[in-house]
């Protein structure tokens with residue numbers, strides 16, 4: 237029996253009159269990599285932001301393990317410690333070195349000593365292949381390197397689940413590969429991941445399940461094989477065809 | 492509160508007269524500052540090396556020293572060289588010379604933003620350097636400078652409030668006189684502040700209106716970048 | 717009296733000019749920063765109050781506001797002209813410094829705040845460790861400009877009888893009947909103070925600048 241880490245039930249989010257999604261259900265099991273795909277403006281980012289409590293859903297519940305994090309009186313900061321988030325535009329802290337970026341949460345949230353934090357941060361940086369860039373500032377790193385620091389920063393908190401919001405879509409084609417490689421390794425190591433991406437190669441190879449979202453609804457979800465080879469809905473086939481066509485070229489360049 | 496409101500009735504005429512002088516100081520200072528500031532900006536951007544340097548020095552000195560000191564040099568110092576002005580003329584001069592340094596910087600910013608390319612375009616159709624400046628660069632630069640330049644009238648209006656220290660009979664001087672008759676310094680200066688605020692807000696509204704009127708679509712520094 | 721004595725008499729007012737500046741500028745920074753934090757992070761009502769403070773205080777000529785505050789303070793507590801003048805000047809400057817800090821906070825906030833919260837930092841921690849350190853760097857150039865203005869505005873306390881540079885220039889000008897020389901000397905000293913300060917803050921800006929490869 238697989239153990240659910242993240243359970244989303246009946247989630248509804250609106251901005252004013254604008255309904256972003258309604259009655260959304262999604263379960264993420266331990267060790268799984270779930271890839272969410274869907275057209276722009278569908279609410280993928282909003283969903284991830286809800287999970288990380290960066291914005292509040294209007295209705296519905298989210299459980300992290302057995303804890304309902306959407307319940308009133310939840311300690312948001314406590315919850316976020318256990319959920320790692322990687323952003324499309326990296327969002328490294330510009331005034332801190334790579335090491336400083338990874339250490340901040342360790343010293344200020346986990347209250348590790350400076351030495352412990354440094355040791356742990358260096359370990360995480362070497363996991364993403366950047367131990368030798370520890371004292372570089374974000375402005376001195378390439379986009380791909382910045383994003384790997386972003387991943388190390390999230391990993392350092394030993395999260396139960398990692399959220400990725402289009403982690404490679406702000407990168408030049410030749411830098412996408414190094415970030416995907418890090419993510420692939422993470423998945424193999426058994427990290428639970430919820431990934432919004434249009435990198436179909438990654439989805440096909442790494443995802444346990446692919447979720448296709450459109451206009452605030454989950455149209456279809458299934459294994460890569462089901463989704464790519466015999467999708468139930470035409471919309472899914474259409475979208476996958478379009479996206480593979482569109483991004484396929486970029487992916488080849490990246491390899 | 493009632494006594495305080497009473498000040499406006501009791502000294503209203505004086506305040507109005509003073510406010511008139513204040514506006515006059517602002518207008519004259521702004522005009523002198525504009526003409527001189529424009530010359531400084533052109534000198535800095537297009538003059539020969541020595542003139543560029545002189546203009547830069549002028550701007551640095553007038554921005555780097557208090558207006559009050561500049562005012563005292565002109566009003567109390569220059570007569571020793573046989574150059575004497577009345578209080579009001581000394582104030583016009585000090586405000587104008589000072590404002591010129593700031594206005595020059597606004598104009599220089601927009602002249603730089605127009606850039607060398609427009610100059611080349613002008614020269615390429617056979618205009619002389621100064622013709623290109625007059626017909627191509629300046630018409631654009633002046634409009635482009637308007638948003639940042641429109642701080643200057645308000646800034647200058649507030650700056651004029653120090654010239655009562657050489658006994659120019661502006662709003663502040665009227666306030667001081669009223670204060671010494673009532674001995675309610677705080678109350679009187681508060682009333683004076685209200686009159687200044689009204690002038691500042693009115694001027695601000697006027698400038699915003701003018702800015703909207705003279706706006707050319709697609710032409711401002713923001714959309715340019 | 718030779719020129720050396722003449723000049724050193726005026727220059728001795730520098731202590732007061734620098735003193736006034738060193739009180740007014742940090743006082744204004746402290747008040748301005750607190751108000752800016754309320755403005756940006758304090759919700760709608762606080763923002764409205766701060767906006768009003770800013771609009772009114774920046775709409776009144778500094779000398780008028782200085783006089784109001786000076787006489788109000790002097791009426792309430794027994795302070796020397798030096799202290800009352802310096803603190804009043806600090807309040808005058810606070811509205812301008814609030815706008816500087818607010819601008820810097822706003823241009824750092826948003827995404828950086830969100831990223832910090834995503835790591836698990838509390839709102840206060842995120843502001844303290846992520847937003848402020850970056851905002852400070854952004855604020856230095858406009859703040860340097862404000863510092864120059866406060867040095868220059870410190871000459872206004874001349875009117876309150878504080879024996880700073882301008883006052884001393886006036887006194888010695890009167891006794892020697894050499895006003896031009898006296899005020900020119902004062903101008904030179906102010907100019908040096910302003911240039912020195914600007915240069916120092918430039919240096920600080922460079923020192924604090926975050927390394928990056930273009």
Ligand SMILES: Nc1ncnc2c1ncn2[C@@H]1O[C@H](COP(=O)(O)OP(=O)(O)OP(=O)(O)O)[C@@H](O)[C@H]1O
Nearest residue numbers: 251254256274275276277278279280281282283402
């Ligand atoms: N803070 C907000 N206030 C109001 N509307 C918002 C806000 N954030 C997002 N939206 C709206 O919500 C909708 C979904 O946005 P979201 O960013 O979640 O889409 P997305 O699926 O991530 O798209 P993309 O692929 O472009 O990133 C959009 O129409 C967007 O305009």
Ligand SMILES: [Mg+2]
Nearest residue numbers: 280281282401
């Ligand atoms: Mg998105």
